[in-house]
Every structure is written in C-alpha cells, then in structure tokens.
Amino acid sequence: DSGVTQTPKHLITATGQRVTLRCSPRSGDLSVYWYQQSLDQGLQFLIQYYNGEERAKGNILERFSAQQFPDLHSELNLSSLELGDSALYFCASSVGGSGVPTYNEQFFGPGTRLTVL
Amino acid sequence: TQLLEQSPQFLSIQEGENLTVYCNSSSVFSSLQWYRQEPGEGPVLLVTVVTGGEVKKLKRLTFQFGDARKDSSLHITAAQPGDTGLYLCAGESLKGRLAFGKGNQVVVIP
Numbered sequence: 231d232s233g234v235t236q237t238p239k240h241l242i243t244a245t246g247q248r249v250t251l252r253c254s255p256r257s258g259d260l261s262v263y264w265y266q267q268s269l270d271q272g273l274q275f276l277i278q279y280y281n282g283e284e285r286a287k288g289n290i291l292e293r294f295s296a297q298q299f300p301d302l303h304s305e306l307n308l309s310s311l312e313l314g315d316s317a318l319y320f321c322a323s324s325v326g327g328s329g330v331p332t333y334n335e336q337f338f339g340p341g342t343r344l345t346v347l
Numbered sequence: 348t349q350l351l352e353q354s355p356q357f358l359s360i361q362e363g364e365n366l367t368v369y370c371n372s373s374s375v376f377s378s379l380q381w382y383r384q385e386p387g388e389g390p391v392l393l394v395t396v397v398t399g400g401e402v403k404k405l406k407r408l409t410f411q412f413g414d415a416r417k418d419s420s421l422h423i424t425a426a427q428p429g430d431t432g433l434y435l436c437a438g439e440s441l442k443g444r445l446a447f448g449k450g451n452q453v454v455v456i457p
Binding site: 232234263265271272273275286320322334335336337338339340341343 | 435439444
C-alpha cells in the first residue's frame with residue numbers, strides 16, 4: 231500500500247460526458263501528479279500540483295483540468311469524453327517536486343480505469 | 348519521440364535464468380528511478396540511482412546508472428515468477444521533472 235488513494239476504481243461512461251477522478255496523496259506529500267496510461271502510449275504525464283499551485287503541465291488536453299485543494303487532495307476533471315480517453319489514470323504523490331531536482335521519488339495510487347463507450 | 352527508450356519491450360524467460368533490460372536516453376538526468384508495475388495496479392518504486400556509475404542491489408535485482416547519467420540497466424539473477432511485471436524507468440531532469448519510458452514487460456515462466 232503506497233498510501234495514495236484514488237477513487238473510483240472503475241468508471242464507465244458515455245461519449246460527451248464529464249467525470250471527476252479523485253486522489254488523496256500520502257500524508258506529508260505536497261506534490262500530486264496525474265498520469266494517463268494506455269497500451270500504445272505508455273505512462274504519460276498530464277499535470278502536477280505542488281502545495282495547491284499548478285507546477286508543471288505535460289500532455290494534458292484542453293478538455294481536461296485539475297486542481298489541488300487546501301487539504302492537498304486533488305481532482306482531475308475530464309469533459310466531452312471521447313472513446314480515445316479510455317485508459318488507466320494514475321495519481322502519484324511526492325514530498326518534493328518544487329521545480330528543482332529532489333530525487334523526486336513518486337508513490338502511485340492504484341489508478342482509476344476509465345471506459346468511455 | 349520518447350525521451351527514454353527501454354529495450355527489449357518484451358522478454359520471456361524460464362525460471363532460474365538471468366536477464367538484463369535497458370533504459371537509454373540522449374538526455375542527462377539528475378536521478379533515475381526504476382518502478383515495477385503489475386496488471387491493474389500502480390507502479391511501485393524499486394530504486395533510485397543518483398551518481399554516475401552507481402550500482403544498487405535489491406536482493407536478486409542489480410541496478411546500474413551509466414557513467415554519463417544518461418542510461419541505466421536492470422539485471423535480474425535467477426529470475427522467479429514473482430519477478431513478472433512491467434519494469435518502468437523514469438529519469439528526473441535538471442528541472443526536477445520526471446519522464447517515464449514505455450517499460451520492459453518481463454514474463455518469467457515457472
């Protein structure tokens with residue numbers, strides 16, 4: 231158990247819909263990262279928050295957004311869903327990640343499997 | 348293009364055999380991490396290497412960081428079925444960003 235929790239475990243929805251994925255980081259971790267994993271693309275970095283502020287953006291679509299709340303939990307919002315958005319979505323947390331190398335060891339949650347029909 | 352290239356993508360071996368997988372890049376990393384991921388679960392951190400040329404051992408797993416801090420290898424001695432999984436390498440850039448390779452899928456047959 232990494233200490234990172236994600237809900238829900240599975241999500242099935244239809245094209246055009248909007249969903250929210252939730253993540254609670256390990257106690258004491260300030261950074262939260264969101265990743266998308268599909269068979270052909272591997273683990274793709276979407277976005278990072280550090281202590282409530284957006285720190286880095288990766289390959290995140292404009293239809294997707296995220297935020298980190300004062301209690302450090304984070305939510306990833308996916309809207310206007312398409313079939314190609316079906317994937318595993320992982321949240322990870324780390325102590326650092328402030329923008330300088332910190333041997334940034336990340337701890338991953340169990341993931342949310344999103345299926346768009 | 349992928350920042351980190353892992354090879355081979357897929358490897359199947361018999362229990363008791365040795366194997367080595369590789370993680371290569373043209374970029375220099377401040378650190379490099381190896382994770383193992385099992386189906387339907389999140390990646391689990393195995394090791395972090397920081398110094399060029401560094402070798403770390405975790406039971407039957409040996410991790411080496413290249414002298415130039417651009418590449419790494421993972422060697423498994425006397426592989427066991429429990430070693431089956433997707434091995435992911437991740438390099439931390441000088442700006443503190445982590446980039447993952449696509450992974451080495453290892454299957455150990457009993």
